[in-house]
Amino acid sequence: MTESGADGLREALRARGLDWPAPIEHHDRLASTSDRLKERAREGAPEWTTVLALEQTAGRGRQGRAWASPAGGLYLSVLLRPRFESVGLIPLAAGVAVAEALGEQGIQTELKWPNDVLAAGRKLAGILAEASSSVSGFDWVVLGLGLNVATAVEALPEEVRSSAVSILGLTGRRCAVADVAAAVLARLTVWYHALRAEPRAVLRSWREHAVPWWGRRVELHSGGRILRGVAEGVDPGGALLLALDDGTRATILSGDVTAVRLEPDTTQR
Ligand code: BTN
Numbered sequence: 001m002t003e004s005g006a007d008g009l010r011e012a013l014r015a016r017g018l019d020w021p022a023p024i025e026h027h028d029r030l031a032s033t034s035d036r037l038k039e040r041a042r043e044g045a046p047e048w049t050t051v052l053a054l055e056q057t058a059g060r061g062r063q064g065r066a067w068a069s070p071a072g073g074l075y076l077s078v079l080l081r082p083r084f085e086s087v088g089l090i091p092l093a094a095g096v097a098v099a100e101a102l103g104e105q106g107i108q109t110e111l112k113w114p115n116d117v118l119a120a121g122r123k124l125a126g127i128l129a130e131a132s133s134s135v136s137g138f139d140w141v142v143l144g145l146g147l148n149v150a151t152a153v154e155a156l157p158e159e160v161r162s163s164a165v166s167i168l169g170l171t172g173r174r175c176a177v178a179d180v181a182a183a184v185l186a187r188l189t190v191w192y193h194a195l196r197a198e199p200r201a202v203l204r205s206w207r208e209h210a211v212p213w214w215g216r217r218v219e220l221h222s223g224g225r226i227l228r229g230v231a232e233g234v235d236p237g238g239a240l241l242l243a244l245d246d247g248t249r250a251t252i253l254s255g256d257v258t259a260v261r262l263e264p265d266t267t268q269r
């Protein structure tokens with residue numbers, strides 16, 4: 001763990017007028033920032049405790065996948081202890097925060113439900129929200145972000161190389177990881193507080209950033225199942241609404257959605 005790294009992030013946050021209210025751990029290399037933060041959560045760490053690593057050896061992604069985490073990326077996890085109703089919108093709020101932080105770098109992004117952050121059609125960042133619940137409701141949420149700051153494409157596994165992109169690749173600029181992290185955390189505090197005060201504003205903003213797939217045919221992969229239908233939108237709780245091919249409707253809480261190209265219609269010729 002490096003103290004100077006944590007100080008650098010605190011300094012970058014202070015430059016944005018934020019006196020970070022909780023401990024920050026900074027690691028050159030770690031198995032997984034989210035796994036480390038879960039340990040801290042169980043020990044009673046306060047809300048906003050943050051773990052950052054410059055490299056992960058066992059990074060985890062959504063749907064049980066691995067998250068390749070070579071040097072050059074930002075790997076960040078933040079502890080939330082929500083005491084409000086709209087907990088289901090946290091992953092969407094996080095997506096909006098990341099999109100806005102990247103917007104500061106002049107990068108235009110699109111959010112693919114629930115919160116894949118795409119730029120130029122490629123994945124620039126991914127977010128993993130993991131919750132622990134107790135009888136009294138949600139105990140904590142660990143929000144993990146992996147963002148390709150200056151990640152060399154060759155350092156990524158072959159199967160994701162063509163679909164990934166970094167800030168460096170998009171802009172030619174090598175941003176400081178602490179500055180990118182501070183930008184994300186600053187926007188996250190804003191949207192997290194909005195979840196309590198005005199959850200509809202979060203949804204509105206998420207829709208503004210979302211890939212405009214509404215009314216299009218999509219495929220949804222979730223836990224080994226594939227559903228096909230038309231994406232209709234997102235409900236007030238952040239779930240994806242699908243009109244399925246069999247005429248029924250589905251409300252989807254998690255999964256991977258991809259747009260399906262329509263086969264050319266040959267019947268008209
Ligand atoms: C996705 O599959 O799109 C989500 C990827 C989330 C990766 C981040 S990196 C920091 C944190 N630690 C992990 O092990 N995973 C998350």
